[in-house]
Amino acid sequence: MKHISLRTGLLYFLCICFGISCGNHEVKTENPSAVGLQDINSITTELPELPGYQTFSMNCLTCHSASYISNQPNLPEKTWAAIVTKMQKTFGAPVSDSSAKEIIQYLAAIKGKS
């Protein structure tokens, strides 16, 4: 009886060791996919540098990435204006009114819809 329980104990021990070493291999193979994710991010966050881009990036990229804009469909200027107002009033974005105008024109130029 004692013999059997020692054996099963050893088996469990080996299983645990095997499990841990498998886990380590998985961690190592995760690296290539992490690099892939970074590549996707750098593509989706690039917006065209048309007039207004500087004002936009200074005022709008402090809280979230540009993918919040690139993920939107083309929107009418009125909708962009409402979004910028929402950023100012609801989320407290410190955007001056003259900057807001410039940003709305920029957004309408890159993702506008008449």
Ligand code: HEC
């Ligand atoms: C003070 C922080 C802050 C700043 C600055 C800011 N935003 Fe946002 N923005 C947010 C938050 C918070 C959300 C909501 C995230 C969510 O709903 O998950 C958001 C969401 C958005 C969305 C997603 C759609 C929506 O209506 O929720 C867009 C588009 C957007 N912001 C554009 C802008 C633009 C353009 C500017 C520059 C004028 C800007 N943001 C500046 C905080 C900010």
